[in-house]
Amino acid sequence: MKIAYVSYEVAPFAKVGGLADIAGALPKYLKKIGEDVFVIMPLHKRIKKNYDTKIFEKVVEEYYPITHNFKEPFNVLKSNLPNSDVPIYFIESEVFNTEEVYEDSKLALGSTYFSDAVLTFIREVKNDVEVININDWQTSLIPVYMRHNYISDPTLSKISTVLTIHNLGYQGIFGKDVLDLANLPGYLYNTDALEFFGDINFLKGAILYSDIINTVSKTYAEEIQSPEMGEKLDGVLRIRSDNLYGILNGIDYSENDPKNDDRIFNHIHNYKDKVKNKLKLQEYLNLEKKRDRPVISLISRLYDQKGLDLIFDIMDYVMMLDVNFVVLGTGDKKYEKYFEEIEEKYPGRASANLKFDVDLAQKIYAGSDIFLMPSKYEPCGLGQMFSMRYGTVPVVRYTGGLSDTVVEFDEKTEKGNGFGFFEYESCKLLKAVLKATYYYKMKPEKWEILFNNCMGKNFSMESTASQYRDLYKMALTKKRGAQY
Ligand SMILES: Nc1ncnc2c1ncn2[C@@H]1O[C@H](COP(=O)(O)OP(=O)(O)O[C@H]2O[C@H](CO)[C@@H](O)[C@H](O)[C@H]2O)[C@@H](O)[C@H]1O
Structure with a gap:
């Protein structure tokens, strides 16, 4: 044709x-x-x-x-x-x-x-x-x-x-x-x-x-x-x-290949490589460098569609946990300002990158542990697919394409590739973030299974x-x- x-x-x-x-x-x-x-x-x-x-x-x-x-x-x-x-x-x-x-x-x-x-x-x-x-x-x-x-x-x-x-x-x-x-x-x-x-x-x-x-x-x-x-x-x-x-x-799996992508700090073949990327990312963004601290990230156009009001609601509670938070995005000035304030409020723990930078996006996909996408609506969503491709576990609202690509992790069957929630409410997002952080901190062997489940997904073209x-x-x- x-x-x-x-x-x-x-x-x-x-x-x-x-x-x-x-x-x-x-x-x-x-x-x-x-x-x-x-x-x-x-x-x-x-x-x-x-x-x-x-x-x-x-x-x-x-x-x-x-x-x-x-x-x-x-x-x-x-x-x-x-x-x-x-x-x-x-x-x-x-x-x-x-x-x-x-x-x-x-x-x-x-x-x-x-x-x-x-x-x-x-x-x-x-x-x-x-x-x-x-x-x-x-x-x-x-x-x-x-x-x-x-x-x-x-x-x-x-x-x-x-x-x-x-x-x-x-x-x-x-x-x-x-x-x-x-x-x-x-x-x-x-x-x-x-x-x-x-x-x-x-x-x-x-x-x-x-x-x-x-x-x-x-x-x-x-x-x-x-x-x-x-x-x-x-x-x-x-x-x-x-x-x-x-x-x-x-x-595009050939352009986004964790085993060959030179934009990331270390090619990823296994979980150890993933950790190396995390440590380098923390250093690169002037965050406290801690191996056991999960990096939670958000890469997004900063508009209402992306569920940012929910993130604002829970940010202080999330920052009470032992986590780093990284955002890369541009868009609505009110959201940009808010993330700037978060960076100031949590020095060494939060990093706001208010620019469009495809290389940095790749480093964040590869170097973070948890990727946030609590969208109000989401026709498909690529962020969760990129994050999984680089072994980062998505936390999403189950809507649109997020429902079609993320399956809740089940500890017993060890199946699933992320965490999520249905009702558009900040407490539901908070629970999902807590659940992800819990597995990261308390059940590292399950977390590695999740990592493998994410990397094993196939969303190729x-x-x-x-x-x-x-x-x-x-x-x-x-x-x-x-x-x-
Ligand atoms: N500051 C920044 N720097 C670098 N890269 C950045 C960036 N901000 C965003 N990006 C990149 O832009 C892309 C965003 O794609 P998404 O599919 O997640 O959302 P978007 O709403 O733009 O797309 C719409 O179209 C797509 C394609 O159909 C649907 O998947 C989606 O649901 C729909 O809303 C990703 O590649 C992401 O990495």
């Missing part, structure tokens, strides 16, 4: 969160199982800063998006995803010259322009594409354009579309003027189309117009069809429930990729069925 994988962020070129990890890895694994796939993303300013884009091949010069009302030209540059022969195309335009990948005031223009530029490029250059996999709201106008502006285009009208929802909490909601900017018909401002409580909702458009929809775990695919977790789109999702699937994300292939096939059948 010929597949275009479209994403606003792709690792390692521009990563803000988990979407980039998937966009940088899944296409490689699709290629490995024989699919003909390319990736396409905006040439963000930070890519120009961090890469020598002059060595990228220029494949298109001065094209104009066919439909969009913002008549600025774009170029298309080509490179490969690192360590692979998967082509990645970058749309180069003034529109993407923002400091941040997601800069609120520029996103209406950026996302609409990108969507139409992608279709223009496919129509003019890659006209054999059979499936377009769009991701999240920034690319959600693609099937809307196809249905309304390109319905009789001989190339674009034949292509099937798959929408992957990585996070329903972000939908792309704008005033109705955005239709003029995007040059989409005014009648889309209509409850049966893109209208959403007096505004326009891009993700709603993609849910309605994509051939197939999926999200990133089976549990989350169920949850989002309920009023409690549907973020006001549950009704629309229920309408499409026959075409809504959940495919659990994987992680192979199975994810083959499920996406099935999804694409379904999208093709559906589209062809509708046409004939």
Whole structure:
């Protein structure tokens, strides 16, 4: 199959969160199982800063998006995803010259322009594409354009579309003027189309117009069809429930290999290596160096979704235990400030790293003992998978993909790979943290079993990729069925 994988962020070129990890890895694994796939993303300013884009091949010069009302030209540059022969195309335009990948005031223009530029490029250059996999709201106008502006285009009208929802909490909601900017018909401002409580909702458009929809775990695919977790789109999702699937994300096991990863202090083959990483991490972050003291960590975008209010509630009680606490994250200023205060309050025991640093993330995954992820909701979650890959035991709230990946440790059967809780309450989180710390301190032989259980889990991309292939096939059948 010929597949275009479209994403606003792709690792390692521009990563803000988990979407980039998937966009940088899944296409490689699709290629490995024989699919003909390319990736396409905006040439963000930070890519120009961090890469020598002059060595990228220029494949298109001065094209104009066919439909969009913002008549600025774009170029298309080509490179490969690192360590692979998967082509990645970058749309180069003034529109993407923002400091941040997601800069609120520029996103209406950026996302609409990108969507139409992608279709223009496919129509003019890659006209054999059979499936377009769009991701999240920034690319959600693609099937809307196809249905309304390109319905009789001989190339674009034949292509099937798959929408992957990585996070329903972000939908792309704008005033109705955005239709003029995007040059989409005014009648889309209509409850049966893109209208959403007096505004326009891009993700709603993609849910309605994509051939197939999926999200990133089976549990989350169920949850989002309920009023409690549907973020006001549950009704629309229920309408499409026959075409809504959940495919659990994987992680790139070759790039994240504890036995070969040079970003960590010591390659990890066994529990002794794990302890070496912990001791080095304590030293590196100026924490008191103690072999028997568990390091509890959090690596996260610092937003409400991630359950940070629960962590605040319990922090002082947790710090009464003999533990170190490490956080790596950026986001909401109130959370950043709070973690700064924690570091000051517990010198030598708490470390707040308020920055985006992929190398440090790896050192923390490898050097901590317990990884916190008490999310309010979690479509899939990659942090718990990375932590387990490096032998760190997750403590999670059982929701979405966390429910699908973490199994409560049972001392008798010695099965399970973490600890967790269901109700979104701080005392429940506290109990789970206590339980983990108890096993660490009081039952070291069980802890080593847990370590081995975590490292023995398999969340590699192979199975994810083959499920996406099935999804694409379904999208093709559906589209062809509708046409004939
Ligand atoms: N300060 C920092 N420095 C370095 N690295 C940092 C960092 N803060 C976060 N990261 C990294 O960013 C990624 C976060 O991925 P997650 O899947 O855990 O959450 P996110 O909410 O971004 O993703 C959304 O999309 C993904 C992909 O589908 C879903 O798994 C998830 O549930 C959904 O919310 C991880 O690779 C993590 O290591």
